[in-house]
Amino acid sequence: MGVMLEFFQECVFDKDMPDDLLLLLDSWTSWKDIVAIDSVKPASTSLKTVTIPPGCTGKIQPLDVGVFGQFKKIIKAINAYAQRNYPNFHVAVRDNILKVISLVFWQMSHPSLKEWVKEAWFLPGYLNSHPLPYDTPFDLLFPMDVAGHLNLIPSKWNIAFCVCASLEGVFWRISLE
Structure with a gap:
């Protein structure tokens, strides 16, 4: 889980990203831990996550x-x-x-x-x-x-x-x- 949280800290919640985000996630197991994602989200960032159902990414x-x-x-x-x-x-x-x-x-x-x-x-x-x-x-x-x-x-x-x-x-x- 550490690598995934690092990814979100460095890539998704980068200082250049807007404060209002829509995060479109596929159904990979690691993306489903919204609590973990929220734990690295800056307080000033508004985040809505949407999970793509399995078999629908294509x-x-x-x-x-x-x-x-x-x-x-x-x-x-x-x-x-x-x-x-x-x-x-x-x-x-x-x-x-x-x-x-x-x-x-x-x-x-x-x-x-x-x-x-x-x-x-x-x-x-x-x-x-x-x-x-x-x-x-x-x-x-x-x-x-x-x-x-x-x-x-x-x-x-x-x-x-x-x-x-x-x-x-x-x-x-x-x-x-």
């Missing part, structure tokens, strides 16, 4: 509804590219897994994806208004070439296969060697 948990699919799709594209073009890169090595996940996380955190993130909250019904038109992270990072194909195969000019969202329009190559 329908109403925003990360499951709108984020993880794109996350997995991007990781698969990077791993497929690595396996095809860099035989010495082993996708199942812990350090390589962490590098790819970290890269994808930071790219998906880019502010240009704000409307896409809203969709993850709109689909299960937490937002009333539909987000503005948006690009998905996959579309942003892997634009189509002029022929309408994904640029996942390196050309003879060694052009990068992915766009860096943080550098808007700057192409980069992941070093897999």
